[in-house]
Structure formats: structure tokens, C-alpha cells
Amino acid sequence: MHIVVCIKQVPDSAQIRVHPVTNTIMRQGVPAIVNPYDLFSLEEALRLKDRFGGRVTVLTMGPPQAEAALRKCVSFGADEAILVTDRAFAGADTLATSYALAAAIRKIGENEAVDLVFCGKQTIDGDTAQVGPGIAKRLELQLLTYVSQVDDLDLAQRAIRVQRRAEGGVQVLQTTLPCLITMLEGTNEMRFASMDNMFRAARAEVRVWNREQAGIEDVARIGLKGSPTVVSKVFAPKAKEQKAEMIETESDQPRDIALTVVGKLFTQHAKLRGGLAKKLA
Amino acid sequence: MSEASAPARKPAKGKYELDERLKAYQGVWVFVEHEQGEVHPVSWELLGEGRKLADTLGVELCGVVLGAPGLRTRRFCDEAFFHGADACYLVEDPVLANYRNEPFTKGLTELVNTYQPEILLLGATTQGRDLAGSVATTLQTGLTADCTELRIDPDNRSLAASRPTFGGSLLCTILTLNYRPQMATVRPRVMAMPDRDAARSGRIIEHALHLLETDIVTKVLDYIPDARQDKPQLPFADVIVAGGRGMKKPENFQLIRDLAAVLGGEVGASRPVVQAGWVELDRQVGQSGKTVRPKLYIAAGISGAVQHRVGMEGSDVIIAINTDPNAPIFDFATYGIVGNAMTILPALTEVFRQELALAKIAV
Ligand SMILES: Cc1cc2nc3c(=O)[nH]c(=O)nc-3n(C[C@H](O)[C@H](O)[C@H](O)COP(=O)(O)OP(=O)(O)OC[C@H]3O[C@@H](n4cnc5c(N)ncnc54)[C@H](O)[C@@H]3O)c2cc1C
Numbered sequence: 001m002h003i004v005v006c007i008k009q010v011p012d013s014a015q016i017r018v019h020p021v022t023n024t025i026m027r028q029g030v031p032a033i034v035n036p037y038d039l040f041s042l043e044e045a046l047r048l049k050d051r052f053g054g055r056v057t058v059l060t061m062g063p064p065q066a067e068a069a070l071r072k073c074v075s076f077g078a079d080e081a082i083l084v085t086d087r088a089f090a091g092a093d094t095l096a097t098s099y100a101l102a103a104a105i106r107k108i109g110e111n112e113a114v115d116l117v118f119c120g121k122q123t124i125d126g127d128t129a130q131v132g133p134g135i136a137k138r139l140e141l142q143l144l145t146y147v148s149q150v151d152d153l154d155l156a157q158r159a160i161r162v163q164r165r166a167e168g169g170v171q172v173l174q175t176t177l178p179c180l181i182t183m184l185e186g187t188n189e190m191r192f193a194s195m196d197n198m199f200r201a202a203r204a205e206v207r208v209w210n211r212e213q214a215g216i217e218d219v220a221r222i223g224l225k226g227s228p229t230v231v232s233k234v235f236a237p238k239a240k241e242q243k244a245e246m247i248e249t250e251s252d253q254p255r256d257i258a259l260t261v262v263g264k265l266f267t268q269h270a271k272l273r274g275g276l277a278k279k280l281a
Numbered sequence: 282m283s284e285a286s287a288p289a290r291k292p293a294k295g296k297y298e299l300d301e302r303l304k305a306y307q308g309v310w311v312f313v314e315h316e317q318g319e320v321h322p323v324s325w326e327l328l329g330e331g332r333k334l335a336d337t338l339g340v341e342l343c344g345v346v347l348g349a350p351g352l353r354t355r356r357f358c359d360e361a362f363f364h365g366a367d368a369c370y371l372v373e374d375p376v377l378a379n380y381r382n383e384p385f386t387k388g389l390t391e392l393v394n395t396y397q398p399e400i401l402l403l404g405a406t407t408q409g410r411d412l413a414g415s416v417a418t419t420l421q422t423g424l425t426a427d428c429t430e431l432r433i434d435p436d437n438r439s440l441a442a443s444r445p446t447f448g449g450s451l452l453c454t455i456l457t458l459n460y461r462p463q464m465a466t467v468r469p470r471v472m473a474m475p476d477r478d479a480a481r482s483g484r485i486i487e488h489a490l491h492l493l494e495t496d497i498v499t500k501v502l503d504y505i506p507d508a509r510q511d512k513p514q515l516p517f518a519d520v521i522v523a524g525g526r527g528m529k530k531p532e533n534f535q536l537i538r539d540l541a542a543v544l545g546g547e548v549g550a551s552r553p554v555v556q557a558g559w560v561e562l563d564r565q566v567g568q569s570g571k572t573v574r575p576k577l578y579i580a581a582g583i584s585g586a587v588q589h590r591v592g593m594e595g596s597d598v599i600i601a602i603n604t605d606p607n608a609p610i611f612d613f614a615t616y617g618i619v620g621n622a623m624t625i626l627p628a629l630t631e632v633f634r635q636e637l638a639l640a641k642i643a644v
């Protein structure tokens with residue numbers, strides 16, 4: 001069995017700061033990590049490999065530094081890593097990204113057919129959850145998003161059964177390989193990197209493909225040119241014209257403060273009082 | 282949505298001429314999402330917002346309903362009219378009985394290609410996101426996810442969709458220039474629920490899909506509904522009492538629970554508190570949690586970071602309790618109390634209990 005896992009290197013958003021005066025992003029020193037959502041997919045792929053045998057290839061499109069993220073994945077147990085990198089990809093939105101990744105997966109499949117593709121539920125920087133479905137459509141793979149559990153995989157029958165999170169419950173879906181899965185967060189826990197795999201990761205040869213090597217002919221469909229959406233402006237959330245009405249009381253007794261604010265609330269928002277009372281009655 | 286690293290492209294500002302072929306695309310569509318016989322409320326919220334966009338453009342607002350043949354599916358069209366739609370595209374087909382990516386993508390794509398809307402809105406739910414990404418790729422058009430604001434750009438009549446970016450600390454506006462339709466998803470509770478007017482009606486445009494079950498690869502074997510009681514329904518609560526890191530210890534969250542109980546409300550929390558394991562994930566309010574719009578939101582020991590704010594600023598009334606008079610939450614709360622939550626919360630619980638006991642007698 002051959003599984004491809006698409007991962008993305010992202011800035012650790014918990015550490016991004018915005019300059020308070022200029023409103024620009026302060027990127028310096030922000031560490032790059034593997035998109036946290038992708039690790040649930042990688043772990044699920046590794047578990048399937050543990051059970052059924054086969055290989056896991058990790059794939060990313062990004063700048064040359066993204067190699068570090070791929071090595072991290074190898075240290076967890078991925079067999080092979082491919083970095084698709086080219087200046088021509090700059091400025092890609094999700095439509096252009098899924099085009100390039102789909103081409104690369106097709107290329108990977110020329111050597112060894114791909115049975116399963118995994119993507120993260122979404123990225124923490126793009127945050128769109130669109131690239132996975134996009135790749136599935138382009139490769140005409142069955143799409144299984146928000147999967148909470150892989151129940152069964154039958155390689156002989158080329159059948160897979162999963163549980164998929166829907167809004168009010170869980171769907172049990174049956175489909176055929178090849179298919180594309182995005183895992184829900186929290187559904188498994190990434191294993192620790194073994195000593196062996198850490199050594200392997202340090203030495204591993206990451207294959208680097210440029211546009212042509214990834215099998216992309218149509219330059220009009222990648223990068224900025226292939227992206228229908230454009231960012232027209234970036235801005236800070238508007239300050240509300242009216243700030244909070246601060247509650248002032250004679251004493252600083254909590255009870256006084258509580259009486260004052262509840263009094264204001266129920267006179268200025270009379271409907272609220274009735275609504276609350278009715279609900280509790 | 283362009284990647285964070287993408288430079289803003291030049292022609293985004295000012296006027297531009299739409300391709301002749303694309304001028305034929307007209308009207309605003311809202312995908313009416315349903316599951317197990319119930320429409321997701323986000324669809325009605327989107328019709329409310331879509332109404333404004335359609336009126337600004339001077340075009341029709343249409344619902345799109347795909348489902349199993351029968352009265353129930355047809356009723357969804359009526360409900361769409363009650364919530365503001367002028368017309369409804371309806372595809373009834375047994376293969377559409379349960380949501381599945383393949384037939385729904387085919388159905389929606391075919392409708393778009395046949396009737397050519399300029400804007401297509403979907404909920405940013407597990408169903409809406411699954412479908413939107415597939416449809417946008419099939420149609421080769423732009424899609425902006427998780428928008429918090431939708432407007433019409435006066436310069437060129439295009440959809441200006443705003444959403445948080447860079448981990449939510451900033452917002453960005455995204456345009457889909459020479460592609461149609463312009464697609465966007467919006468999370469539940471971000472837009473206000475429009476009034477329901479049962480006197481409204483509209484046109485139904487039926488469309489046959491000609492899909493065969495045997496052609497559809499993925500099968501729905503079962504559906505296991507969530508047990509309703511044990512899941513907090515935060516997005517639809519009328520009252521939320523939320524606590525943040527300023528509550529200091531998990532035990533102090535009892536003060537939050539006590540006040541919520543007296544008000545018949547739900548308990549909410551900021552992200553650090555959820556990450557520390559004091560409160561379950563379902564109760565996180567904010568950009569990476571739930572968006573809420575209760576009638577009353579009480580925030581205790583929450584600083585009011587943008588990522589929290591985007592999830593709750595649609596609340597009718599916000600009461601904030603914070604020891605720091607300069608906490609950002611006071612910039613957008615309705616009432617501000619500078620003080621210690623540990624003493625203010627019990628006092629509030631007591632006063633609300635008394636006041637509501639009186640009000641109950643009056644009801
Ligand atoms: C990508 C990303 C996504 C995020 N998503 C979310 C999200 O969905 N939801 C979310 O909430 N956050 C989110 N965050 C985190 C967010 O940026 C803030 O860090 C977080 O909201 C702060 O939580 P807090 O207000 O509880 O804690 P703090 O910012 O530490 O604030 C604690 C407040 O309590 C006050 N305080 C202290 N003692 C008392 C007392 N005795 N009585 C009253 N007040 C007191 C302090 O003055 C302070 O204002 C996200 C961040 C990132 C980068």
C-alpha cells in the first residue's frame with residue numbers, strides 16, 4: 001500500500017505578534033512548525049502502514065526551508081519526503097495550490113500507484129480547509145473529510161469504511177480506493193520519534209522537485225496567475241466607537257457593584273429581564 | 282484565499298472590466314444545508330446577509346435546495362422564502378437523501394453552470410466546507426473561507442469578503458476578480474438571524490439531475506446522531522457566562538457555573554483555560570472555538586484578545602469583569618466592571634437570583 005500525506009510548514013501562529021503601531025506582522029524569530037492538523041493525518045497513515053504494510057510518502061509545496069518540516073515527518077516514521085519548490089508557485093491561493101499538489105501526486109504515482117492521500121483538516125495559516133477537497137477533485141479521488149476513525153480497510157476489495165463527523169452526528173461511509181482523507185483533530189496522538197527514525201531523518205535524502213519535475217506544464221494555473229482570489233487589503237479590527245460604560249459605585253462593595261450593573265442592564269435592556277424570567281419560570 | 286506569504290496583487294484596487302462571458306452571471310445564491318431532515322440555521326443567517334447583498338446589486342436572492350424527493354424537501358424552499366429568498370432552485374433526487382460529496386458536488390456544479398449566479402454562499406460547517414472546496418475546484422473559481430463580513434465593492438460590483446488572517450490578529454479583504462461565481466463560506470452565528478416572515482413566497486425552479494445510485498461510489502452505511510443532552514449548544518445559547526485565565530484556578534470556575542445556572546445559561550471559556558484542561562473544548566469561544574451571539578455575554582477574567590473577540594462581539598449585551606482598567610475587552614463591552622471576578626461573580630449571582638425571582642412573579 002502506498003500512502004501520500006500532504007503536509008505544510010507554517011509559522012507557529014501562537015507566536016506571531018502584530019506591531020501595535022504599524023499593524024504589520026512581526027515574523028522575525030517566529031519558529032516554523034508542521035501544521036498541527038497535518039500530524040493527525042500523518043499518524044493515521046503511519047498506523048495504517050503498521051497494520052497493513054506499505055510506504056508513507058510525505059509531500060509539501062513550499063520554500064526550500066520547508067525541507068525541515070519534511071524531515072520532522074520522516075523522524076516520526078515517514079519513508080520518503082518530496083519537496084516541490086519553484087519561484088513560479090509564489091502567491092498561490094488554494095486553487096493553484098491544489099493544482100500543483102495534484103500534479104505532484106500524479107507524478108509520485110507514476111513510480112508506485114497511490115492508494116490513499118491524506119491531508120490535514122485545515123492549515124493554521126491559510127485556515128481554509130480547501131486544498132484537500134481541491135486535490136481530491138483534480139485527481140478524481142473519493143473525498144472523506146473530517147474523519148474521526150478509520151473502521152476498516154480491505155486492500156483486496158479496495159474498500160475502506162470510515163466515520164465522518166457531520167454537524168449533528170457521525171456518518172459511517174464506505175468507499176473505494178484510491179481516496180483522499182482529512183482527519184479530524186484529536187482523533188489520535190502523534191507517536192514519539194524513535195532514535196532510529198531520528199537518525200534516518202537527519203540523513204534522509206529529501207527529493208526536491210521544481211515545476212517541470214513535478215509534472216506541471218501549464219504555468220497559467222499555478223502561483224499568482226493561477227489564483228482567482230486576491231488580497232485587496234489587510235487591516236486591524238475596527239475599534240468600536242463606543243467603549244464600555246464603566247460601572248462606578250460609591251463603595252467598592254461587590255454587592256453595590258452587582259446591584260448597579262444589574263439595575264442598568266434591566267432598565268436599559270428591559271426585554272432581557274422579561275426574557276430571562278420567562279425562561280426560568 | 283491567498284497564502285499569508287503572498288503579496289497583495291496590484292489590480293485589486295479600483296475599477297476593472299469583467300469579461301463579457303462573465304457578465305451573464307447574476308444573482309446571489311445561498312446553499313440550503315440540511316441533515317437528518319433539519320436545515321442548519323446558518324443557511325437562514327446567510328439568506329439574511331444575502332438579502333442585503335442582492336438588494337445592493339439589484340438582483341434576485343435564491344436558495345438552493347438539494348434533497349430526496351418529497352414534501353419535506355419542498356418545505357425547505359418555503360422556509361427559504363420566509364427567510365428572504367425570492368426564488369429557490371430545487372433538485373429532488375433519491376441519491377441526494379443524505380449528504381455525500383459526489384452527488385452534491387455534481388448537483389450544485391450543474392446548477393451553477395446552468396443558471397449562472399454571481400455569488401454563491403455556503404455555511405462554514407463540515408458539510409459546507411466539504412462541498413464548497415469541491416465545487417470551487419470543479420468550477421475553477423475563487424473561494425474565500427470563514428468570512429466574517431461580506432460587502433459589495435462599489436467600484437466594480439464584486440464581492441468583498443473579509444476574514445481573520447495571521448492567526449486572527451488582523452483581518453483581510455479578499456476579492457475574486459475575473460472568475461464567477463464568487464464563492465464564500467461563513468461560520469454559524471457570525472451573521473444575524475433574519476426575521477421569519479411566513480407570508481412571503483417565491484418561485485421554485487426545478488432541475489432534474491439524472492444521477493444513478495449505481496454511479497455513486499461512496500455509500501452512507503449509517504448515521505449516529507450525537508446525544509443532544511451532553512453536548513453544550515453554545516452557539517445558540519441566550520446567555521453565556523465565560524471565564525478566562527483571570528479566574529486563576531480550575532476550582533474558581535464554579536463561580537462561573539453558579540452564575541450561568543442562575544441565568545439559565547451556558548458556560549464559555551477563553552482558549553488558555555481550555556488548553557489547561559479546566560473546561561472542555563466544546564466551550565471555547567473565539568476564532569478557533571465557537572462563534573456565539575447570545576443576548577447576554579458575561580466575561581470574567583478575559584482580556585479580550587482579537588481571537589476571542591471575533592467569536593463573541595455579536596452578542597447583544599456584554600458585561601466584562603477585569604482587574605485591569607486597560608484590558609482590551611473594555612473597548613467593546615457594553616458594561617465594564619473593574620474588579621476582582623472572585624468577589625464580583627458571587628455578588629452578581631446573588632443579585633440576579635433575587636431580581637429574577639421578582640421578575641418571575643411579574644410574568
Ligand atoms: C491562531 C490563534 C487562535 C486563537 N483562538 C482563540 C480562541 O478561539 N479563543 C480564545 O479565547 N483565544 C484564542 N486565542 C488566544 C488569544 O490570543 C488570547 O491569548 C486569549 O484569548 C487570552 O485568554 P484570556 O483572556 O483568558 O487570558 P489573558 O489574556 O491572560 O487575560 C486574563 C485577564 O484576566 C484579568 N484578571 C486577572 N486576575 C483577575 C481577577 N482576579 N479578576 C478579574 N480579572 C482578572 C487580567 O487583567 C487579564 O486581562 C488564539 C490565538 C491564536 C494565535
Ligand SMILES: Nc1ncnc2c1ncn2[C@@H]1O[C@H](COP(=O)(O)O)[C@@H](O)[C@H]1O
Pocket residue numbers: 006007008035037038059060061062094097101118119120121122123124126127128129130131132
Ligand atoms: N503548500 C502545501 N503543501 C502541502 N500540503 C498542503 C499545502 N497547503 C495545504 N496543504 C494540505 O491541505 C490541507 C488544508 O490546507 P488549507 O486549505 O490551507 O486549510 C493542509 O492541512 C495540508 O494537508
